[in-house]
Amino acid sequence: MAILEPQAVKARGGIDVIVRSAAPGDAVEMLAVRRNVAMTSEEVLTQADELPTDPAEQRGFIEKAANADGDLLLIALVGGRIVGTLGIKSGGRRRSSHTAELGISIADGWRGKGVGSALLGAAMAWASAHKKIEKVCLSVFPTNGPGLALYRKFGFVEEGRRPRHGRHDDGRYVDLILMARWVKGDTA
């Protein structure tokens, strides 16, 4: 069970953000946020037509994360509305279960306001305290300047750059930067 109880975070500019684990009842609104992000940002892997159309599928993701000890699915709320999401998924094998892959989406209009920091701060605190997770990994397009700045702020460093690993539908290629951060003090 990986469930984060609601935490109040004062984001940049004094915005009050609540960060908590997504609940099954959040599925419809979460899907709307994912669609909003897919339509307003080129920095995510999934495009709008690749998202689930059935909220039951999103509910399945939420329940799966809640029931998996090494997974976490967080939402950030401002004024009761979801403005961002963060997912962490641990490696599925014993030899990779010390690693976890992280991804963040921030709704249009809420980028650059500290919502990502609020989500990532809560997630990194959770990962640092987790009994198995030692390393958090992520991948980011080099065109995502705010994302890169956020990850660097939280201590992520580049460990690889896959050239032309992404391809936009109009044919433009984009590299994929691999970043990671060790979250345990003993073996940096």
Next chain:
Amino acid sequence: MSIIGPSTVATKRGGPIVLRAPEERDVPEWIAYQLAILQSDPHKVREVTEFDADPGAQWTRLREHIDDPGCLMIVASPADDPRRIIGDLSFRNGKYSRMAHQGHFGIAVAADHRGTGVGGAMIEAMLDWGAAHPVIEKIALGVWATNTGAIRMYQRHGFVEEGRKWKFFRTGPGQHVDDVQMAIWVKPGLAPAGFNTHIRRA
């Protein structure tokens, strides 16, 4: 359907082998082969206890892989013992459109056939398949940093390192091995400086 062959190819230091797609009647041999690999090869993320040896489940997985147009599944058999499996290669491309032009593969060779050229033959077959594929442009892999023989073989086939996921495999408390990421291009005119392009054999 993403399958190749069956085609008979010579190996560098062993006898001729047949490269082909797995069939349902291969499933018992496939399971025995997988269990032997996981017991004998230390450079696998999966431990033998994490393998699902149920024949129905294995065939479903193989079938799904074979039926996916962006995936490729090869098994290798000795030409004179065509039901025995001595190697396998499994390639999968990205699920989403922005990642569909590239994919990762994994490979294994039975302990008594390592170093004979079975792996190289499967890799060349995959690269030829990729070069002819309508979508695939880039083929990548991850290899344990301690598996220096495999890294040298991938370099001989043209793969170049593009990243090193440090401490990605955990072999015990405080014991980790890096995951070396390598890649090659299979379509002309796309490889960035420092990387190679596979030229399809005639």
